[in-house]
Amino acid sequence: MNLFTIDLKPGAPIYEQILYAARKAILSGALKPGDAFPSVREIAAQLRINPNTVQKALTALKAEGMVESLPGIGNRVCDRPEPDDAARPAQLDEALEALVLRARQLRLDLPSLRAALQDHWNRFND
Amino acid sequence: MNLFTIDLKPGAPIYEQILYAARKAILSGALKPGDAFPSVREIAAQLRINPNTVQKALTALKAEGMVESLPGIGNRVCDRPEPDDAARPAQLDEALEALVLRARQLRLDLPSLRAALQDHWNRFND
DNA sequence: TACGGTGTATTACTCAATATAATACACTGG
């Protein structure tokens, strides 16, 4: 689950892929609060990407409260992935609707969908 | 749930918003199989959008088997939203993972998520 | 038959977002 090992796929912006991978790594427990988060130049080198692109992802990551930066030192995974603002439930609804839409398109029934949800839920540690 | 009444929001490509709205309208039962699907020029006029943009969405819609085109006549909602190819489960997994990620970020528990899923599921007719 | 509406295709242009490139500065720890 190393952040460096993500393989960039075309179709989605690179900085969004990094952003998503970082969220996943942190929320799944692969990166724990207090852990050092890879430096901008380090990620850029490993992914053979321009540092500015990584910087863009990191800026968003800090805005979400997932990571904090210590100038001169480096980045660190935050303690609390953040007390959430009021705008977030809308994003959950989007994800929910998109999921149900896909499931309906696949002619999946509710029990099967529930099972799949349970399965994915368990892939994250508490 | 008229397809014309969708209000285009910035951030996402227009043709994707049309594509999504059409999927939702069809899968939710608002547009039934055999129903006429709005013409390219009609949608373009109502949405004050370039016909080419609508055409792009329609092409994707036909590729998914949601709609069929009868040259000289118009478009029609397909009978079967399609026997699905093998590539689709991956898209379901994406939606599932995105949902769980959002839920974890909101510090939501599984029962609450299940309830929310149930709620969204019921918004679609069978 | 003529006409209007339909799907479809082509070419060209503008514009914003993305990504890269090359620097530069202030800070920290060893």
Next chain:
DNA sequence: CCAGTGTATTATATTGAGTAATACACCGTA
């Protein structure tokens, strides 16, 4: 001091999205 860090700036190239203007073949109907 020095290497590594976060951060900021300016410039450029590339890509995708959207618009624009046509054009063609097809269908139903008057």
